[in-house]
Amino acid sequence: MQAPGKILIIGAGPCGLGAARELSMRGYRNWKLVERSHRAGGLAASVTDPQGFTWDHGGHVVFSHFGEFDRLLEEIMGEEVYRHDRSSYIRFSDRWVPYPFQNNLRYLPEEVAYDCVLGLIDAPGGDPSTDFATWMEAVFGTGITKHFMRPYNFKVWATPPERMQSYWIGERVSVLDYKRALRSLVFQEDDIAWGPNNTFVFPAVGGTGEIYRRLAERLAEYITYERDVVEIRVEDKIVRYADGADEDYDTLISTMPLDLLLHKLQPCPQEVRNAAAKLEHNGVYMVGVGYELELKDDKSWMYFPQDDAPFYRATNFAKYSPANVPESDTSTYSAYMTETSYSSYKPTSRSGLPEEVEAGLRAAGVVEGRPEVASLHLEDIPYAYPVPTLERDRALATAQGWLMDSGILSRGRFGSWKYEIGNMDHAVKMGVDAAAWALEQRPEELWTL
Numbered sequence: 001m002q003a004p005g006k007i008l009i010i011g012a013g014p015c016g017l018g019a020a021r022e023l024s025m026r027g028y029r030n031w032k033l034v035e036r037s038h039r040a041g042g043l044a045a046s047v048t049d050p051q052g053f054t055w056d057h058g059g060h061v062v063f064s065h066f067g068e069f070d071r072l073l074e075e076i077m078g079e080e081v082y083r084h085d086r087s088s089y090i091r092f093s094d095r096w097v098p099y100p101f102q103n104n105l106r107y108l109p110e111e112v113a114y115d116c117v118l119g120l121i122d123a124p125g126g127d128p129s130t131d132f133a134t135w136m137e138a139v140f141g142t143g144i145t146k147h148f149m150r151p152y153n154f155k156v157w158a159t160p161p162e163r164m165q166s167y168w169i170g171e172r173v174s175v176l177d178y179k180r181a182l183r184s185l186v187f188q189e190d191d192i193a194w195g196p197n198n199t200f201v202f203p204a205v206g207g208t209g210e211i212y213r214r215l216a217e218r219l220a221e222y223i224t225y226e227r228d229v230v231e232i233r234v235e236d237k238i239v240r241y242a243d244g245a246d247e248d249y250d251t252l253i254s255t256m257p258l259d260l261l262l263h264k265l266q267p268c269p270q271e272v273r274n275a276a277a278k279l280e281h282n283g284v285y286m287v288g289v290g291y292e293l294e295l296k297d298d299k300s301w302m303y304f305p306q307d308d309a310p311f312y313r314a315t316n317f318a319k320y321s322p323a324n325v326p327e328s329d330t331s332t333y334s335a336y337m338t339e340t341s342y343s344s345y346k347p348t349s350r351s352g353l354p355e356e357v358e359a360g361l362r363a364a365g366v367v368e369g370r371p372e373v374a375s376l377h378l379e380d381i382p383y384a385y386p387v388p389t390l391e392r393d394r395a396l397a398t399a400q401g402w403l404m405d406s407g408i409l410s411r412g413r414f415g416s417w418k419y420e421i422g423n424m425d426h427a428v429k430m431g432v433d434a435a436a437w438a439l440e441q442r443p444e445e446l447w448t449l
Helices: 014-025 067-077 110-122 132-157 178-187 209-218 258-264 270-277 353-363 392-405 424-440
Strands: 007-010 031-035 046-048 054-056 081-085 088-092 095-098 199-203 223-225 229-233 238-241 246-248 251-254 280-292 301-303 313-316 334-342 372-387 408-410
Touching (some): 014 067, 014 424, 132 372, 251 424, 258 392, 258 408, 270 392, 334 353, 408 424
Parallel strands (some): 031 223, 088 301, 251 408
Antiparallel strands (some): 238 246, 280 372
16 A cells, blocks of 8 residues: 555645544644634634624534544533524514424414415425426425425525535435325424434534634644645645745645635646536625623524525524623623525625614514614625535536546535535544545545545
């Protein structure tokens, strides 16, 4: 077996740090991690605003499919976490509908519920080879698609569902038949336990980013921050940074967005560069609103398919941890972290958005009255969701095949460009597997071409 030589990791998010930790645990020392930002965490980083509110870069909850992630969390955080049962709702018209929407039709206005059940009865069933728009109507019928699935998913993805595939859905969308929906209606039963995140944990202090801050601190000897990669000379195996410095490598693990990586490669076949143009993503504005308002809201997070609010989701961030508000004082403060998507299909101006979001929280019934606003904080996340378009898989096969042949592993939420394996636990697992592949060519257990 060929010795792995020097392993260079680009990006100190969950995937890059997962790879770094695995190398360290195996006793391998010939590696280095470079990060463009001044801090670790990537999309899982957290920030504390000048008013003392802590915000994540989007609505993260910590749950896991993998032992590797469970062990990392236990090692890093121990018992310094809060454990929650999910309590999530959809705001529809003037009421709160328990999540998932399609499983709890009894909470809807009678005419809407009737429309949804009729659609389910007539729905022929979905074919995953079709586009997402066709799949929604085939699985849920016209009613649920019209009232919830289509408007909500456009607010999330900022992409017409006709452009999206449906192979990605898996455990991301609750699928049910009309018999189950009828049972919920007739017997007045709630159906709320669906999904892998119905229980979750959250760091007691520092937001989600605290996990990765602590992990990076343990690996600090090998991490260099504010190192922006501008060019990768593939044949020479040399990375060039923005300050003009060069660094050699033998194996490269990149967690930067795949389209950006492909544009930095020299030389790079034209068909591989063309693949980058086939990869689509949206952006998200995270607007955090802190109120001088006692925390009484017991909901974890809320979905907003309708137009009375610009955001698609709001997270009750003070409930996740009291430390997310100033002085951990939830008798005085509440905090709502919202997400509003944007793309060329859904242009959204950041100008005036925080004020629009705050008004939307009141208009949608999240906040009653006019409590004093203690904080309005906006974070622009230009790479938020890698969109599973109809052309994505062909583009990935072209790009990733060539990268693997060139000794470059592109992994992580945007390195793999696979939303279906884009959670934090997936990203850490991809990093662990990439490190094992780099050391001993052990086949990866999660990522596939």
